[in-house]
Amino acid sequence: MYPVDLLKTRMQILNPSTGGLYTGLTNAVSTIYRIEGWRTLWKGVSSVIVGAGPAHAVYFGTYELVKDMAGGNVDEGHHPLAAATSGAAATIASDALMNPFDVMKQRMQVHGSVHKSLLQCARTLYHTEGFQAFYVSYPTTLCMTVPFTATQFVAYESISKVMNPKMEYDPFTHCIAGGLAGAFAAGLTTPLDVVKTLLQTRGVADSEEVRSARGLFNAAAIIKRQFGWTGFLRGMRPRIISTMPSTAICWTSYEMAKAYFKRHLD
Structure with missing residues (x-):
């Protein structure tokens, strides 16, 4: 789903000089194909390859640990609070590891990016903007x-509880539940994703105002001033399109591995 994520980033960028090129999914795809070629759709994927594995290991490891501590594994009942708490703890831990990779990914995704490799991007970012550039978007x-x-x-x-009351291993249930849950959460949090993209790509912005964005509220004010309330919905469609199958695959793979180890360890 990486190419769709790249389209989302380009649709969220606030640069006036390139904003008109990425007004919709079809227009964005045709523009990239015409100007840069298909290979551009995977530019920056090395950052995800390097960072995603360790980040997901931390993510689900923290999730299971906190869920067990919160009593979510006591019985087969429904424990939404334990699920929410463990999910929040999991993302705090994994994002601390993944945030620098996400910054480099988006720097390589933007229109006209000069970064050819992950290492070169990291060096350039560090020398021009300092270490804080890797974590300026972490609070957001x-x-x-x-x-x-x-x-x-x-x-x-x-x-999952509705579709599979016994909570047994069922790939179909895990896939559907994961996809629907991901789509719902992605749509709900798109405005904050737009703010995060502005902060992570501020160093390559045309506008001096955007380049000097300092944090969540300042970035949100810039988006509101330049694009109005609709600016917070930029890239919602590709965000949902990329998140839905990604979370479906993620949850299905996770439940499959979990069921496998349970069988062999028991």
Whole structure:
């Protein structure tokens, strides 16, 4: 789903010089194909490849640990609070590891990016903007991912409970519940994702106002001033399109691995 994520980033960028090129999914795809070629759709994927594995290991490891401590594994009952708490804790831990990789990913995704490799992007970012550039969006990321993850986990647990009351291993249930939960959470948190994108790509912005964005509220004020309330919905469609199958695959893979290890360890 990486190419769709790249389209989302480009649709969220506030640069007036390129904003008109990415006004919709079809227009964005045709523009990239015509000007840069298909390979551009995977530009920056190395950052995800390097960071996603460790981040997901931390994510689900923290989730299971906190869920057990919160009493979510005591019986087969419905525990939305335990699910929300464990989901929030999981994302705080994993985002601390993944945030620098996400910053580099978006820097490589933007229109006209000069970064050819992950290492070169990291060096350039550090020398030109300092270490803080890797974490300038971390508070905003948490403001987005904590409610996103809490909403997703509650929705997943709730949908799974309805579709599969016995909570047995069922790939179909895990896939559908994961996809629906991800789509719902993605749509709900899109405004914060737009703010996060502005902060993570501020160094390549045309506008001096955007380049000097300092944090969540300042970035939100810039978006409101330049684009109005609709600016907070930029990239919602590709965000939902990329998140829905991603979370479906993620949850299905996770439940499959969990069921496998349970069988072999028991």
